[in-house]
Amino acid sequence: MDLEIRHLRAVTAIADAGSLHKAARVLGVAQPTLTAQLRRIEESLGGTLFLRLPEGCRPTFLGHQLLARARPVLAEMNQLTDQMRAAARAERNSHLRIGSTPTHAVAPWLRLLSERFPEARPTVHAEASSCALLRMVAAGQLDAALVHEPEGCPLRIPADVRLRVLLEREPQLLGVFEHHPAARQKTVRLQDLADERWMIDKTADGEWEQLDRVLRAAGVTPQILHGDFATISMLVSTGQAVMVCNGTSTGRNGAVVRRLEGDPIAARWLLAARSDVCLDAVYDDLVTAYREVADQAPLYKTIGPPVFGPTP
Helix, strand or coil: CCCCHHHHHHHHHHHHHCCHHHHHHHHCCCHHHHHHHHHHHHHHHCCCCEEEECCEEEECHHHHHHHHHHHHHHHHHHHHHHHHHHHHHHHHCCCCEEEECCCCCHHHHHHHHHHHCHHHCCEEEECCCHHHHHHHHHCCCCCEEEEEEECCCCCCCCCCCEEEEEEEEEECEEEEECCCHHHHCCEECHHHHCCCCEEECCCCCCHHHHHHHHHHHCCCCCCEEECCHHHHHHHHHCCCCEEEECCCCCCCCCEEEEEECCCCCEEEEEEEECCHHHHHHHHHHHHHHHHHHHHHCCCHHHHCCCCECCCC
C-alpha cells in the first residue's frame, strides 16, 4: 500500500489528539475504522508508529520521523487547495481578456477561445498600438495580446512580459483603389507609386518609420498622411490614397490588395502574456485561427503557407 494524503492526515490527527478515540471524532470516522487504517499504514511501512498506552497514543521514533515529514506536506497541500479554490472563485468572476492589433485572425481566434474556455467568457480589446497592448499585458489589464512589429522597428517590451513568435516575417501588401492602374498588376513596384499619397495610422508603432525608410530607400520621396483606420479605408476605397495592409487582407468596399515587388515591407507577429502558462493556453488556437484566415486570403498563396515561429 502506498502512502496517501489521507494516511498522513490520519497519523497527524492521532498525534495531535493523543488517542485513537479523540482522533476518530476529529476525522469523523468510527474508532475501529481508524484503528484498522493505522494498522495497515504500519504494516505498509514495516514498523510501529504509535505506542498504545493506557493514557493514549505516543509516537515512536519512527512515528516522529513520519510526522516531521508529513506536516510540511500537509501544510503545502492545504495551501495549494486554498490557492486553487481562490483561483476558481476568481475565474468565475473574471474573463479571459485578449488584445490584438488589426488582423482578420482576431475573429476566429476569439471564436476558438470561446469554444475552448466557455466559462472564461473571452473578450477582445482592439488597439492599433502594439506598445499600448504590451503595457496592458504588463499591467494585468489583458491576459494575452497579439501584436505586430514592423521590420526594423523593434517594439519596447516590458520586462515582465513573455513573448512567443507567431510569424517571424510576414510580407505586407498594398491596398489600392480597384480602378487604380496598380490594381491591374500582380506585383507593384514602389517606384510606380512615387506620386501616391500613403495613408497610415500614426498610433501604429513603427509603421510610419518603416514606410518612410523603405520608400526613401526605393528613391521615392514619401507623401504620408495620417488618419484612423476608418478614414484610411474610405480614402483608399475612393482612389485618394494607398495603404499598407496585412498579409491576410482580402480587400473590400472598392479596394483591392496587391503584392509589392520584392516584399520590401514586412512585420513580425508576436503573442504576449505574463507567463508561459498563459501563452500555452491560447497559442494553439491562435495558430489555427491564423491558418484559417491565411487560407481565405488569395495573395497568401503567392507568399506561401504561414511558417509559425519558435519561442524567442
